[in-house]
Amino acid sequence: MQDKQFDWYTPQKLSPYAFLFIIGKVINQSWAFLLIFIGGKFLKKEKGIAQLGMGYFILIILGFILFASIPYVIQYFRFRVFVKGNELIVLKGLFTRKIINIPINKIQSVNAVQGYLHRFTETCELKIETAGDEGTEVEIKAIDQEKAYALQELLKKGPVVADTSTATEPETILGIRFWDILKLSISENHVKTFLLIVAYLLTKTDDVRNLFGIDATEKINEEANKIAYTTNIILAFTVTVLTITFIVSFIRVLIRYYNMKLKISEKGFETQWGFLQTQKKLLIKENIQLISWKNTLFQRILGIQILRFFMTSEKLTTDKQWLRIPIMGERLLAQISSIYQGIWPSQIAPPNGIDKTYKWRNTIVYVAPLSIIAGVVVYFKSPWLAFVPLTILIYFTITNIILQYNYTFWFHQNSIQVIKGVWGREQTILNFKNVQQVEIQTSPFLRSHNLCTLRLHSAGDVVKLPFIPVAQANYIANWCLVQIEFDNSKT
Amino acid sequence: MEYNNPLIPIAAIPQYQEIPLQRIEPDYKKVLWFNWTIAYLFITGLTVLIFITNEKIQKAWIITLAVFVFMSSIALVIASIEIGFKNRSWALRDKDIIFKKGWLFQRTHIVPFAKVQHCILKTGPVGLRYNLASLRFMTAASHQRDISINGLSLEDAEKIKEHARQAI
Numbered sequence: 001m002q003d004k005q006f007d008w009y010t011p012q013k014l015s016p017y018a019f020l021f022i023i024g025k026v027i028n029q030s031w032a033f034l035l036i037f038i039g040g041k042f043l044k045k046e047k048g049i050a051q052l053g054m055g056y057f058i059l060i061i062l063g064f065i066l067f068a069s070i071p072y073v074i075q076y077f078r079f080r081v082f083v084k085g086n087e088l089i090v091l092k093g094l095f096t097r098k099i100i101n102i103p104i105n106k107i108q109s110v111n112a113v114q115g116y117l118h119r120f121t122e123t124c125e126l127k128i129e130t131a132g133d134e135g136t137e138v139e140i141k142a143i144d145q146e147k148a149y150a151l152q153e154l155l156k157k158g159p160v161v162a163d164t165s166t167a168t169e170p171e172t173i174l175g176i177r178f179w180d181i182l183k184l185s186i187s188e189n190h191v192k193t194f195l196l197i198v199a200y201l202l203t204k205t206d207d208v209r210n211l212f213g214i215d216a217t218e219k220i221n222e223e224a225n226k227i228a229y230t231t232n233i234i235l236a237f238t239v240t241v242l243t244i245t246f247i248v249s250f251i252r253v254l255i256r257y258y259n260m261k262l263k264i265s266e267k268g269f270e271t272q273w274g275f276l277q278t279q280k281k282l283l284i285k286e287n288i289q290l291i292s293w294k295n296t297l298f299q300r301i302l303g304i305q306i307l308r309f310f311m312t313s314e315k316l317t318t319d320k321q322w323l324r325i326p327i328m329g330e331r332l333l334a335q336i337s338s339i340y341q342g343i344w345p346s347q348i349a350p351p352n353g354i355d356k357t358y359k360w361r362n363t364i365v366y367v368a369p370l371s372i373i374a375g376v377v378v379y380f381k382s383p384w385l386a387f388v389p390l391t392i393l394i395y396f397t398i399t400n401i402i403l404q405y406n407y408t409f410w411f412h413q414n415s416i417q418v419i420k421g422v423w424g425r426e427q428t429i430l431n432f433k434n435v436q437q438v439e440i441q442t443s444p445f446l447r448s449h450n451l452c453t454l455r456l457h458s459a460g461d462v463v464k465l466p467f468i469p470v471a472q473a474n475y476i477a478n479w480c481l482v483q484i485e486f487d488n489s490k491t
Numbered sequence: 492m493e494y495n496n497p498l499i500p501i502a503a504i505p506q507y508q509e510i511p512l513q514r515i516e517p518d519y520k521k522v523l524w525f526n527w528t529i530a531y532l533f534i535t536g537l538t539v540l541i542f543i544t545n546e547k548i549q550k551a552w553i554i555t556l557a558v559f560v561f562m563s564s565i566a567l568v569i570a571s572i573e574i575g576f577k578n579r580s581w582a583l584r585d586k587d588i589i590f591k592k593g594w595l596f597q598r599t600h601i602v603p604f605a606k607v608q609h610c611i612l613k614t615g616p617v618g619l620r621y622n623l624a625s626l627r628f629m630t631a632a633s634h635q636r637d638i639s640i641n642g643l644s645l646e647d648a649e650k651i652k653e654h655a656r657q658a659i
Contacts, residue, residue: 312631435606436602436606436630436632437600437601437602437603437606437630437632437638438600438601439598439600440598440599441596441597441598441599442596442597443595443596443597447597457630457632458632459630459631459632462632474506474507474508475504477507477601478504478505478506478507478508479504481507481586481587481601481603482504482505484603484605484606485586485587485603485605487605
């Protein structure tokens with residue numbers, strides 16, 4: 001990847017450009033204080049700060065920044081990172097010495113993040129994640145770009161087991177073009193985008209009320225009441241809302257997928273993406289717990305799938321850590337998934353469905369009682385409004401029927417594949433060796449029908465097979481346990 | 492590349508469902524009764540306090556409703572202790588541990604020792620009185636899905652822990 005070779009076995013310092021980031025951090029942390037101070041100088045006429053000469057004033061500000069930077073400067077000089085044997089060692093600390101030892105085989109991912117300042121100074125921020133913690137284990141704020149890439153390569157290969165004679169150069173298999181961005185923007189969830197815009201505007205109206213004492217919502221309502229609504233106005237309003245929603249969706253897609261590249265090698269994947277800041281992420285194949293790809297109805301029509309790797313230690317609730325890869329063709333999907341699972345169970349095993357009673361469960365237990373109660377309450381206020389809960393009941397009844405019909409799974413010797421969805425589709429493949437524990441759940445209804453729900457818990461997510469025959473669940477559970485317990489490689 | 496998908500006879504696979512499960516210690520029921528009694532005394536005290544201090548809710552229908560909800564929840568707890576207790580059982584195999592619990596909704600967990608990161612033996616003041624302990628198996632499963640087996644005798648818990656420690 002690079003011509004220069006760095007000796008990562010000798011302790012490495014941060015880049016001298018780190019001082020720029022230190023100053024940036026200090027200003028970022030104390031901007032409110034600096035604003036008050038500067039405001040005091042220019043807005044107050046007589047006393048205190050206003051009486052200071054400009055030279056003293058600038059000196060005080062600079063002095064403050066320098067003083068506040070001292071702890072970070074000490075940390076800069078005390079920071080060292082290097083590789084020793086099978087471990088990455090980080091030395092840091094302000095007054096105490098903190099030594100972090102990370103076994104290289106426990107490193108889940110190494111991300112190189114480049115903002116504008118990083119690009120300008122040819123540095124990057126390295127984020128190293130392990131299985132032991134749900135967050136980022138080590139953050140190296142500013143390190144020379146070449147050094148960072150060299151470390152990324154080193155950690156990917158592993159210093160002890162590195163066998164460069166058979167290692168092949170990563171091959172780029174995915175590159176997102178402008179046309180793909182446009183397709184992705186069209187297929188975005190515009191309802192979600194619209195709701196995000198509405199939520200954003202609502203918070204802004206709150207800000208306006210807090211700052212200026214004006215009730216913006218009331219003002220908007222007043223102005224809206226004055227408008228004589230004609231078909232043209234409604235049409236123009238709808239087109240405007242749709243255009244804004246599309247533009248916002250386009251920007252969201254641009255930020256998420258711009259310049260995305262995916263390289264594949266024997267060790268796993270390397271990804272790069274980013275519009276405002278470039279990010280690089282390394283996915284080591286041993287750390288992939290399960291893979292899943294899904295699409296919405298629009299995406300299905302346009303032939304798009306969004307692939308996601310569930311990695312060890314990934315925080316499921318923090319979607320910033322997730323890596324979503326847009327896939328524009330079946331062949332590419334097969335190529336990418338092959339590194340985790342060579343043959344999909346659906347290619348060789350017969351399909352299995354879930355019990356037909358599943359479709360009535362949500363409708364009877366949740367939707368119908370709530371719709372009936374809501375319908376009765378609403379009917380006494382305004383009879384025609386009772387159509388709303390009735391429509392909701394019909395909609396959910398239909399979707400639950402479709403959900404049960406589409407819920408299919410396949411399993412073979414070493415993995416299980418599940419497909420589900422109502423309008424869109426979601427597919428998951430889980431290798432049995434990645435299952436952490438098996439759970440079988442029954443309820444009185446399920447027991448009376450000799451059914452159960454099987455859950456296979458992995459370190460990434462849970463694969464759930466609801467309403468399947470007990471004998472089948474037991475077979476899968478037992479086979480899964482055999483795969484785990486008689487496997488020599490522990491995870 | 493050669494693809495293989497050989498037939499595996501079911502008889503060759505160890506069947507978890509055929510393993511006889513062992514019930515937890517009968518004394519654990521006393522611990523459950525003690526814990527729930529404390530919890531309900533607290534809830535009763537709090538509810539009575541709310542009704543005494545708030546005149547607006549001192550209405551016959553609200554009090555009736557509250558008593559009905561309260562009695563129903565007590566009935567559910569009693570049923571879950573008495574009936575659910577029979578289902579609390581476990582079995583130790585060479586390579587995994589099986590644990591079953593639940594009354595209406597019954598769950599069986601099978602945790603392979605190969606996936607256990609570490610296990611914790613826990614004793615509480617009430618449990619210790621009856622020589623009881625809990626074992627918690629921590630795995631890397633998402634959603635913090637760790638398994639706790641309560642109501643084991645201290646000796647059994649220590650033996651299982653030792654077995655697990657060697658198998659991990």
